[in-house]
Amino acid sequence: MTSYCSLLYLAVFLPAVVLVHRILPQRLRWAALLAASYAFFWSVSGKLLVFLLVSTVSIHYFGLWLASEQQCRDHHLAAAAPSDRKAIRHRFTRRLRGILLLAVASQVGILLTLKYAAFFSSNLNRLLLAMDLPLHVPVPSFLLPIGISFYTLQAVSYLTDVYRGTVRADRNLARLALFLGFFPQIMEGPICRYSQTADALWAGHPITWQSLTFGMQRILYGMIKKIVIADRLNSLIKTVFNDYQTFGGGIIALAMVCYTCQLYMDFSGTMDVVLGSAEIFGVRMPENFRQPFFSRSISEFWQRWHITLGTWFKDYVFYPLSMSGPLKKLTGAARRRLGVHYGPLVSGSIALAVVWFFNGLWHGAGWHYLFFGFYHFALILMGSLAEPLVQRLTAFLHIDRTRLPYRIFQTVRTVLLVCVGELFFRANGLRAGLAMFRAMVTDFSLEPFMNGSFLSLGMDKYDFCITLVAVALVLAVGILRERGVSLRETVARRPIAVRWSVYYTAVLFLIIFGAYGVGYVPVDPIYAAF
Numbered sequence: 001m002t003s004y005c006s007l008l009y010l011a012v013f014l015p016a017v018v019l020v021h022r023i024l025p026q027r028l029r030w031a032a033l034l035a036a037s038y039a040f041f042w043s044v045s046g047k048l049l050v051f052l053l054v055s056t057v058s059i060h061y062f063g064l065w066l067a068s069e070q071q072c073r074d075h076h077l078a079a080a081a082p083s084d085r086k087a088i089r090h091r092f093t094r095r096l097r098g099i100l101l102l103a104v105a106s107q108v109g110i111l112l113t114l115k116y117a118a119f120f121s122s123n124l125n126r127l128l129l130a131m132d133l134p135l136h137v138p139v140p141s142f143l144l145p146i147g148i149s150f151y152t153l154q155a156v157s158y159l160t161d162v163y164r165g166t167v168r169a170d171r172n173l174a175r176l177a178l179f180l181g182f183f184p185q186i187m188e189g190p191i192c193r194y195s196q197t198a199d200a201l202w203a204g205h206p207i208t209w210q211s212l213t214f215g216m217q218r219i220l221y222g223m224i225k226k227i228v229i230a231d232r233l234n235s236l237i238k239t240v241f242n243d244y245q246t247f248g249g250g251i252i253a254l255a256m257v258c259y260t261c262q263l264y265m266d267f268s269g270t271m272d273v274v275l276g277s278a279e280i281f282g283v284r285m286p287e288n289f290r291q292p293f294f295s296r297s298i299s300e301f302w303q304r305w306h307i308t309l310g311t312w313f314k315d316y317v318f319y320p321l322s323m324s325g326p327l328k329k330l331t332g333a334a335r336r337r338l339g340v341h342y343g344p345l346v347s348g349s350i351a352l353a354v355v356w357f358f359n360g361l362w363h364g365a366g367w368h369y370l371f372f373g374f375y376h377f378a379l380i381l382m383g384s385l386a387e388p389l390v391q392r393l394t395a396f397l398h399i400d401r402t403r404l405p406y407r408i409f410q411t412v413r414t415v416l417l418v419c420v421g422e423l424f425f426r427a428n429g430l431r432a433g434l435a436m437f438r439a440m441v442t443d444f445s446l447e448p449f450m451n452g453s454f455l456s457l458g459m460d461k462y463d464f465c466i467t468l469v470a471v472a473l474v475l476a477v478g479i480l481r482e483r484g485v486s487l488r489e490t491v492a493r494r495p496i497a498v499r500w501s502v503y504y505t506a507v508l509f510l511i512i513f514g515a516y517g518v519g520y521v522p523v524d525p526i527y528a529a530f
Helices: 007-023 026-079 082-130 148-164 173-181 194-203 209-242 249-280 298-304 307-322 325-363 367-396 404-426 430-442 461-482 487-492 496-513
Strands: none
Touching (some): 148 194, 173 194, 367 430
C-alpha cells in the first residue's frame, strides 16, 4: 500500500476501517483507528514501525517529565515568599529548557541520522579529498520509515506546546500514539498540532451520512487531481529531467511548468484524499493548500502552499529566534539607524534565513534542496526590501495596485518565479538544475512546438487535451473557492438527482481519463519521499 489513491487503500483498507469503526461502540473506536494506523504503517515500512513506537513512547515520557517539573515549580511558587519567586522561576525555566532540548534533540537526532547521515558524510569526504587529507568517513545507508519527517515535526510541536503550557501533557499513551500515527496523515501530513486533532481522534465520533458523503466527495476530487493530471504528466517530466542534455530551452521550460503543475496536483490531490478520509471519521484536519497560484507575491504563496509546514516553521523557529534576546537588541539598534521598515528586516532576515535553510533541508538531503530554500528566502527578502521603492514608483507612474491588470501582473510574475524554483527542486542535483536553467535562458526555441516534436516525449495530443481540460476544472473550483463559494455544500443542497448526476459524472471522468493501464506507470506520492 504505497499510495492513498491505490485500489488497495480505497477499495479494501479504508472501507474495512469504516466498517469496523461503525460496528464498534464509541468507547472502542479509538482502538480501531490506532490498530488500523499501525497496520497501515507496517504495510508501508514493515519493521521500521519500531522507530515510530520508540518516538511515541519517548515523547510520552518527556511530556510527563515536563509536566512534573511544571507542577513542582508551581508548588514551590505557591509556598515561596514574593521576593524568592523570580529566582524559583529562573531555576525551573532552566530545567524545563534542558528537558525540552534533550527531548527535541532525541527526536531530531533520529531524523538527522536516518535521513541526512549519508549526505553529510559524502560531502565531508569531498571536503577531505579537496584538502588532500588521507581520511575517509564511512558513508552509512539507512532505510527511512515512511512519514518520519512529518511525525517528527508533530512530536516537536507537542513537546514545545507542553513546555509553553499551551497544552497539557497527555497521560494517555494510546491517545498520543493515535495523534502521531493516524493513518491518513502519516505519509504526507498535514502537520497537525495536538490541540487540533487529538481529542477528535479519541472521541470516536459516529460516521454520519454527511461525514461519509463529504469525505468521499473530497477523496474523489483528490483522485482526479492525482490520477488524471499528476500521473499523466509524469512520463514527459521523467523523460526531460532524466535526459535534459538532449533538449533545448523550450522543452525544458515545458517540463518545468508541467512539473510545477504535477507537484501541486499530486500533493494537493493527496491532501484531499487524506482530509476526506479523516472527515469520514469526524476528524477535521487543517487545510494544507489555499489556491496558492492566485498569490501575488512569493511570501503570499508560502502562506497558501503547504500551510501546515509554513506555520510550523513560523511558530517553532521564526518567532522564537526573532524574539530571542540578541535579535531583539539587534532589531532595536537597527530600527534607530535604518527606520521602522528596514530596521526590523535586519534581524528578521537572520531568522528567515534559518527558516529557509531548514525548510530546504527538510525536503531532502541534497544541495538542490538547500538552493531551493535560499532561492525563496532571497525572493521574499528582496520583495520586502523593494516594497517602499515599488510603492513610490507605482505612485509616480499613477499605477493603481488594486486594479485587475496590476494584480494579474503580480500573479503571473509569482507563478513564473515559483516555476523556476520547482525546476531546481525537481532537478537531479544542483548542477543539473543550473544547466537546465542556463539552457532555458540561452537556448530557448519554439521550434519543438511548431513542428510537433514535443508530442513525442511521453504525452500525445490527447494527453495534453485531457490535462488541459482537467486543469481548467480545478482552476474553476479554485476561482469559486477564492470567491467564498463551497462547491461541496452547493452540490449537497441540490436535489438527489442532481447530486448523484454530479457524482457519477466525476466517477466516469476519473475512470475514463485516469492515467492508468497500458502505457502508464503508477506514480508514488511525491511528498511521501520527503
